[in-house]
Amino acid sequence: MSDQDPKKPQNPLMKNLAIWAVIILGLIVAVSVIGGQSGAQNxxxxxxxxFIQKVDEGAVQSVEIRGSELKGTMSxxxxxxxxxxxxxxxxxxxxxxxxxxxAQPEESRSLLGAILINMLPMLLLIGIWIFFMRQMQSGAGKGAMGFGKSRAKMLTEKHGRVTFDxxxxxxxxxxxxxxxxxxxxxxxxxxxxxxxIPKGALLVGPPGTGKTLLAxxxxxxxxxxxFTISGSDFVEMFVGVGASRVRDMFEQAKKSAPCIIFIDEIDAVGRHRGAGLGGGNDEREQxxxxxxxxxDGFDANEGIIIVAATNxxxxxxxxLLRPGRFDRQVxxxxxxIEGREKILEVHMAKVPLAPDVVSRTIARGTPGFSGADLANLVNEAALLAARKGKRLVGMAEFEEAKDKVMMGSERxxxxxxxxxxxxxxxHExxxxxxSLHEPASDPIHxxxxxxRGRALGMVMRLPERDEYSYHRDKMHANMAVAMGGRVAEEIIFGYDKVSSGASGDIQYATDLARNMVTQWGMSDKVGPVMLTENQQEVFLGQQLSQQKNVSEATAQLIDAEVKxxxxxxxxRAKEVLSGHEDQLHQLAGALLEYETLSGDEIEIIMDGGSIDRSDSARKRPVGIAGGASAIPKAGKRAGRGGEEPGSGAVPEGA
Known part of the structure; x- marks a missing residue:
């Protein structure tokens, strides 16, 4: 096997060169034959x-005698x-x-040779046609003849074996x-x-959580x-091609059974049938x-397990989801936090770490991060260390990388x-x-x-633990924190000097308030009712119908409650800032002096202390104020004109 490996890259090149040499030689012969025939026509x-009469008249200049054949030129x-x-x-x-x-001796030309010379152009064209037909038929999914072949790729241990470790x-x-x-x-x-055994397992989860790696x-x-394939590889503009590829994929899988077929992003082909406006006989439904x-048809495919992924x-x-097909949804x-620590340890094993790196601390500071986010965090830290010329990746690089991933690069x-x-x-x-005066608010990190990014400034708050629900008091606290920047501008600079920097905060507050009223039943006037907005069905720029989910009166009530x-x-924000204006000046002055303050430093300033940024203080590990989180809940200041969407996200399942 090892003796043949060096030759493999050369075989296709030599084969192509030989084929092109034959084609060029055949074209030369064809041109010469055609040229000879065209010359003979003159x-x-x-x-x-x-001829005898022309010789006697002196009209013949030269003659070439070849047996009984005479060729010559007139005067x-x-x-x-x-x-x-x-x-x-x-x-x-x-x-x-x-x-x-x-005079020259007569050539002895066989009948077979004459036939071959005359048939050479036709044979050459037939050979070229056969060559291109074989090229179109070779390889799965290549060429016109392989248009309906499966594009599934079979991965073996040669491509890198992945285990549960x-x-x-x-x-x-x-x-x-x-x-x-x-x-x-x-x-x-x-x-x-x-x-x-279940015939299919459907992996469901947000992007980057490791569905493909798990398969x-x-x-x-x-x-x-x-066998791995994407759902989009089945869908083509020609009806029937996708169905043909599905059949071919299962035929290949039967030959390798037992095996696994992994279909990534199955929602590209597995959407609800009959939901389109163009009829049901389209390519995706076929x-x-x-x-x-x-x-799960009449022909059972034993030993073939389908694993699909979708978000x-x-x-x-x-x-697709009934028993017998995707029996199990994972x-x-x-x-x-425990999972993030394990994921970080897997990725950190490939990076030279400094002694001060603690994966637990980083895991506490990154709730909401997926596996892909954590891998990106470790990679960014390694790039930062390399940029600084360090041989080890330290905790400072991980903190800087976390800020870059969560808040964007410094401008x-x-x-x-x-x-x-x-x-x-x-504003910040x-x-x-x-946030400091709202008991339900998360601690400031x-x-x-x-x-950073498109924001001129930012306040990041981190919860003390992973959160899986969202409570009413915290929603109102976050609402007040989101309005804090706008209120501070109005108190300090006046009504006419309020800027557009709070556009992101206003968007976040509006989305939060509308969810509270229409989805989470947090309004006493509306009640615990799930309400959705009126929707218009539009096709090719024309409005077909309008689906009314709420009445006009209810829509007005929703708007009033959101406001x-x-x-x-x-x-609430105005009450806090008006009563503690001296602390507002004190904190803003510290931000103007130091530009960046940690949660611990903000608490020291509020207590009337001074910040120690000496070398001995910098050597201490960077602490996490009150816990950790990946999602800033509010306080992200947008650029002028409302460039940045509102910060703060509602936890899943709230």
């Missing part, structure tokens, strides 16, 4: 008696050709008229899939008791072939129908005027001060007036 055949340059009988006096006649002549932070999902691995290793363990780990643990038949299970067709959520080239910098400082000080909730948060 020769005028004449009768032998006319006017016209070429001629004739055939002579046995004429012993021909040579004497030519000498008497002064004709230049030459490489998957961390999703222990519950891994345990649910261990049964599939056991079945692939020892099918008789289940079959002798009459049990049947590869199943194949790596079981040691079976692993493909879905064929997939349903292959998974949109709500749009899948119910026929939720792959964002990891908790060091952006020059702000003193007035803009002062307004930004008071307003967010921070309201960091406040900065350094422009009331926001104004209530505005009033």
């Amino acid at each position: 020769v005028t055949p004449i009768a032998y008696s006319d 006017n340059g016209q070429a001629f050709q004739t055939y002579a009988p046995e004429d012993p006096g021909l040579v004497q006649r030519l000498e008497n008229q002064g004709v230049t002549f030459n 490489d998957v961390a932070g999703i222990d519950e999902a891994r345990e649910e899939l261990t049964e599939i691995v056991d079945f692939l290793k020892d099918p008789t363990k289940f079959s002798r008791l009459g049990g049947k 590869r780990a199943i194949a790596g643990e079981a040691g079976v072939p692993f 493909t879905l129908n064929q997939l349903l038949v292959e998974m 949109r299970p709500d749009v899948l067709d119910p026929a 939720v792959v959520p964002r990891p908790d 060091k080239t952006m020059v702000m005027t003193e007035d803009e910098k002062k307004m930004t400082a008071y 000080a307003g967010h921070a001060l309201v 960091k406040a900065t007036i350094i422009p 009331r909730v926001i104004e209530q948060g505005y009033a």
